[in-house]
Amino acid sequence: MATMSSREFNQDVGKAKRVARIEPVFITDRGRPTHVLMSFEAFRQISGQTESIIDLLAMEDEVEVGAAGDAWDKPRRTGL
Template identity: 50%
Template sequence: MVVAITTARAFNQDVSAAKRSASTEPLIITDRGEPAYVLLTYADFERLSGRQKSIVDLLRQDDPESDFDFEFPRATFTLREIEL
């Protein structure tokens, strides 16, 4: 796996450059010369952590073109007398 390295100072001075770099590969951020943090995309984080998406995430329609119509059947209730 290819990674990029930057200092905490450089990260603070240009966060946008760090985000661009992390979009293609994980970015290690050093603090006083030692690796301290890793910046990566959320998709990479999910893949590495092995987290499974919830049913809500799986059913969510983020794409506006993925629209579909679904009508729930109307519920009908009937009343009956209770025998005591």
């Protein structure tokens, strides 16, 4: 497990992301762990999520837009 202070994290987010591809990164604030950064794949494994982004995008064709989708078709008021 890797650990970074919140200051280190803010100064080098790219490094934290690179390390998180390999192992979870614990972000600390005043020496206490407050957040965990991990790869999306690791998150999927621990959450039991089985769908991939490809599966979710494929479902878009099967989903029928209901009344909520109609709001996008209404003209917006402009001029404040």
